[in-house]
Amino acid sequence: MGLFDFIRKGLSKTREKLVSGLRAVLPFGRKIDEDLLDELYVAMLAGDIGPATADRLQDEIRAAWKAGKLSEAQEILAFLKDTIAGTWTSGDRQLARAESGPTVIFVVGINGSGKTTSVAKLCQFLRARGDSVLLGACDTFRAAAIDQLTIWAERLGVDIVKHQPGSDPAAVAFDACEAGLARGVDTILIDTAGRLHTQDHLMAELNKIQRVVQKKIPAAPHEVLLVLDATIGQNAVNQARSFAEAVDVSGLFVAKLDGSAKGGIVVSIHDQLAIPVKFIGLGETPEDIRPFDPGEFVEALFESEPEEVNK
Amino acid sequence: MFETLSDKLGGIFGGLRGRGKITEANVQEAMRQVRTALLEADVNVEVARDFVKRCQEAALGQEVIKTLKPDQVMIKVVHDQLVELMGPIESRIPFVSQPPTVILMAGLQGSGKTTTCAKLARYCQMRGKKPILVAADLKRPAAIDQLEVLGKQLNVPVHTERDHQNPVKVCRNAVHAARKSDRDVVILDTAGRLAIDDELMSEVSQVANATRPHQIYLVLDAMTGQDAVATAKAFDARLELDGAILTKFDSDTRGGAALSVKAVTGKPIKFIGVGEKLEALEEFHPERVAGRILGMGDVVTLVEKAHETMDAEQAQKAQEKMAKGTLGLDDFLSQLEGFRKMGPMKQVLKMIPGMGDALKNVDLPESELNRFKGIIHSMTPKERANPDRIEASRRRRIAKGCGCEPQEVSALVKQFLNMRPLMKMMAGGGIGDRMAAMQSLGNMGQLQAGQVPKIARGSTKYDPRKADKIRKKRKRSRRRK
Ligand SMILES: Nc1nc2c(ncn2[C@@H]2O[C@H](COP(=O)(O)OP(=O)(O)OP(=O)(O)O)[C@@H](O)[C@H]2O)c(=O)[nH]1
Ligand SMILES: Nc1nc2c(ncn2[C@@H]2O[C@H](COP(=O)(O)OP(=O)(O)OP(=O)(O)O)[C@@H](O)[C@H]2O)c(=O)[nH]1
Ligand SMILES: [Mg+2]
Ligand SMILES: [Mg+2]
Numbered sequence: 018m019g020l021f022d023f024i025r026k027g028l029s030k031t032r033e034k035l036v037s038g039l040r041a042v043l044p045f046g047r048k049i050d051e052d053l054l055d056e057l058y059v060a061m062l063a064g065d066i067g068p069a070t071a072d073r074l075q076d077e078i079r080a081a082w083k084a085g086k087l088s089e090a091q092e093i094l095a096f097l098k099d100t101i102a103g104t105w106t107s108g109d110r111q112l113a114r115a116e117s118g119p120t121v122i123f124v125v126g127i128n129g130s131g132k133t134t135s136v137a138k139l140c141q142f143l144r145a146r147g148d149s150v151l152l153g154a155c156d157t158f159r160a161a162a163i164d165q166l167t168i169w170a171e172r173l174g175v176d177i178v179k180h181q182p183g184s185d186p187a188a189v190a191f192d193a194c195e196a197g198l199a200r201g202v203d204t205i206l207i208d209t210a211g212r213l214h215t216q217d218h219l220m221a222e223l224n225k226i227q228r229v230v231q232k233k234i235p236a237a238p239h240e241v242l243l244v245l246d247a248t249i250g251q252n253a254v255n256q257a258r259s260f261a262e263a264v265d266v267s268g269l270f271v272a273k274l275d276g277s278a279k280g281g282i283v284v285s286i287h288d289q290l291a292i293p294v295k296f297i298g299l300g301e302t303p304e305d306i307r308p309f310d311p312g313e314f315v316e317a318l319f320e321s322e323p324e325e326v327n328k
Numbered sequence: 329m330f331e332t333l334s335d336k337l338g339g340i341f342g343g344l345r346g347r348g349k350i351t352e353a354n355v356q357e358a359m360r361q362v363r364t365a366l367l368e369a370d371v372n373v374e375v376a377r378d379f380v381k382r383c384q385e386a387a388l389g390q391e392v393i394k395t396l397k398p399d400q401v402m403i404k405v406v407h408d409q410l411v412e413l414m415g416p417i418e419s420r421i422p423f424v425s426q427p428p429t430v431i432l433m434a435g436l437q438g439s440g441k442t443t444t445c446a447k448l449a450r451y452c453q454m455r456g457k458k459p460i461l462v463a464a465d466l467k468r469p470a471a472i473d474q475l476e477v478l479g480k481q482l483n484v485p486v487h488t489e490r491d492h493q494n495p496v497k498v499c500r501n502a503v504h505a506a507r508k509s510d511r512d513v514v515i516l517d518t519a520g521r522l523a524i525d526d527e528l529m530s531e532v533s534q535v536a537n538a539t540r541p542h543q544i545y546l547v548l549d550a551m552t553g554q555d556a557v558a559t560a561k562a563f564d565a566r567l568e569l570d571g572a573i574l575t576k577f578d579s580d581t582r583g584g585a586a587l588s589v590k591a592v593t594g595k596p597i598k599f600i601g602v603g604e605k606l607e608a609l610e611e612f613h614p615e616r617v618a619g620r621i622l623g624m625g626d627v628v629t630l631v632e633k634a635h636e637t638m639d640a641e642q643a644q645k646a647q648e649k650m651a652k653g654t655l656g657l658d659d660f661l662s663q664l665e666g667f668r669k670m671g672p673m674k675q676v677l678k679m680i681p682g683m684g685d686a687l688k689n690v691d692l693p694e695s696e697l698n699r700f701k702g703i704i705h706s707m708t709p710k711e712r713a714n715p716d717r718i719e720a721s722r723r724r725r726i727a728k729g730c731g732c733e734p735q736e737v738s739a740l741v742k743q744f745l746n747m748r749p750l751m752k753m754m755a756g757g758g759i760g761d762r763m764a765a766m767q768s769l770g771n772m773g774q775l776q777a778g779q780v781p782k783i784a785r786g787s788t789k790y791d792p793r794k795a796d797k798i799r800k801k802r803k804r805s806r807r808r809k
């Protein structure tokens with residue numbers, strides 16, 4: 018089942034048929050003009066593609082129109098899909114693997130974005146393809162964060178390395194790597210505490226975890242996934258930038274795309290920072306994970322528009 | 329470099345200074361810029377559209393007062409409209425005369441409900457209440473444990489029923505139990521749910537029906553984008569909210585969601601969450617968020633934060649001196665020290681108007697701060713109090729003392745003296761003064777991003793070890809004499 022169906026299913030159990038947003042702007046046969054470009058711009062903003070990127074996309078459409086490559090409204094969606102999705106090559110979206118020994122994946126992000134749940138999802142995904150997985154409970158800060166990951170480990174039937182609440186997260190990561198090496202697991206998933214990108218000391222902590230892990234596994238982390246909540250707005254670009262400064266963010270995991278939020282911000286992030294989306298999260302259970310499909314994503318991005326605001 | 333709204337408006341109204349009225353033509357271009365600023369701050373598209381209309385009406389025909397530039401007038405109009413729309417403040421929780429007061433917290437997954445429940449419990453405790461927390465999230469792994477840990481930290485009891493599946497029952501039981509106990513506030517922590525999840529939205533409205541809460545709050549992440557409107561509307565439709573609490577305001581979010589939520593629900597923003605710790609709950613101040621939305625920084629918070637970290641008496645003195653314009657370098661130093669305690673300099677400085685985005689690419693390094701400190705420490709108390717009296721020979725002595733060049737000393741002093749009148753305006757004065765001061769401070773920030781106050785680049789860095797060496801050398805030579 019593709020993302021589109023999946024989202025449809027998610028929506029159908031819930032609310033009335035949605036108005037088709039972009040499609041409403043782009044009816045068959047309507048000629049492209051400045052008004053239409055303006056409506057399009059607003060539709061992009063409504064999907065959280067920020068002003069800067071929406072501007073750029075609008076310019077590209079205008080240029081193609083002026084150059085005679087586009088003339089009617091119904092051609093625009095395909096053009097947008099190509100323009101947005103074309104920048105995501107499929108190689109970008111594969112999870113990295115260690116050449117030998119365990120692959121170490123850090124899962125990072127701001128508070129409450131969905132990191133721990135995404136770790137459970139990645140674990141499920143990796144096991145489904147035959148990997149053995151070990152979890153490292155490196156959120157030693159938030160109340161009951163260790164318990165939360167422990168429950169997932171039990172439910173999924175995988176090993177977990179954890180210390181006491183309040184202990185040094187780098188030490189936990191180190192132990193996780195040691196255990197992973199000893200047990201010969203394929204992948205070590207490191208759950209980290211939520212941190213705001215503005216908290217320099219916490220960003221430095223990530224850096225420290227990385228350094229300590231490298232003492233055990235020099236090429237680690239092979240993958241750093243930044244988990245973004247789909248409801249987030251323009252601030253996500255700041256987040257992605259700051260996280261990428263502290264550790265080598267190699268991909269995005271966009272959680273909570275099963276809601277009414279469009280996650281259009283990932284278009285801006287990709288546009289401005291070239292960080293590819295690797296996975297999306299579509300619910301609260303470990304099965305609710307999909308590899309990212311740009312075409313479907315763009316389609317969903319423009320599928321509906323928010324209801325009229327009551328005055 | 330990032331252009332602030334004030335720069336853009338300054339450009340539009342360029343030649344208009346001091347004459348004429350704001351007309352339809354120039355207002356329109358200005359409003360486009362305002363709209364972009366709002367959208368960049370994540371104000372909902374529709375809300376932004378309506379808001380701009382309001383501003384346009386308010387702005388048309390405004391006299392351009394002699395002392396203010398038209399762009400300043402415009403910013404004031406927009407600012408005032410924002411404040412008006414987001415206000416008034418309504419932070420008090422109305423406790424009922426027949427306890428217990430029941431408070432229901434709801435919101436999307438991960439928005440901060442559980443943490444905020446504990447913060448509210450603490451808030452109630454501080455007001456002499458005896459709250460109880462109710463673990464009604466029976467779904468997310470370890471959600472109950474999380475609330476229990478937080479309850480323990482506060483010494484607040486937590487009602488849990490671990491073998492139950494039905495949050496409606498748990499909440500009903502909890503309220504019943506509270507009626508029979510001495511607990512006078514019941515705070516219900518519900519599971520996260522999507523606004524479009526019919527089943528779970530019915531569940532939470534059943535909880536509301538069963539417990540008849542006196543207050544129902546939506547907990548929303550302040551970084552939420554366009555979706556804020558859909559979420560707030562859906563929760564309000566099901567629950568008849570009494571207000572919203574915006575969390576994670578300690579981030580660098582511009583906070584446009586605050587305007588969106590208020591605009592569509594009409595319900596007040598009760599509090600904002602500004603950290604993970606349980607004391608990190610603050611009243612919502614529309615003026616400050618207005619400043620953030622417009623990219624003008626958050627001066628008041630900056631000043632307040634500085635005061636919080638300085639001790640109260642010191643703060644009072646500094647405030648008085650600031651108002652009198654007699655602030656000395658000693659006070660400046662303790663402000664800087666205060667800043668340091670508040671966390672990384674950069675974040676604090678981001679709150680200065682106009683500095684926000686300018687600072688992103690510039691690290692205001694701690695080493696710079698150390699340099700100021702080194703210089704100021706090498707001054708006598710008298711010199712610190714009256715930096716304007718530092719002449720050439722003193723400058724040389726100070727420079728030697730801290731191992732820097734005399735020009736660095738004079739640069740620091742000069743910058744400080746430039747800032748002093750602005751600080752005076754900020755501390756006292758009316759809105760006009762403050763606006764002007766904010767503008768000037770902002771301009772200072774743009775001209776000299778990362779140099780507040782910056783000393784000539786390329787000059788020797790203050791190196792504590794080097795300074796120490798020089799000092800020791802001097803001592804030795806003195807002893808030899
Ligand atoms: N609907 C939906 N909910 C999700 C998704 N991913 C996570 N969640 C929920 O979001 C909430 C927060 O998820 P966590 O995994 O605890 O988030 P976190 O980033 O680890 O949070 P902290 O560790 O506190 O920073 C939980 O209630 C999850 O069930 C998703 O894809 N869809
Ligand atoms: N920086 C910051 N973090 C916050 C704030 N409020 C909550 N958090 C953090 O956000 C994350 C999620 O908070 P929770 O209280 O677990 O959120 P929730 O809404 O109960 O989550 P679910 O029950 O999973 O839906 C945690 O890591 C909190 O520490 C805040 O104001 N500032
Ligand atoms: Mg977590
Ligand atoms: Mg919770």
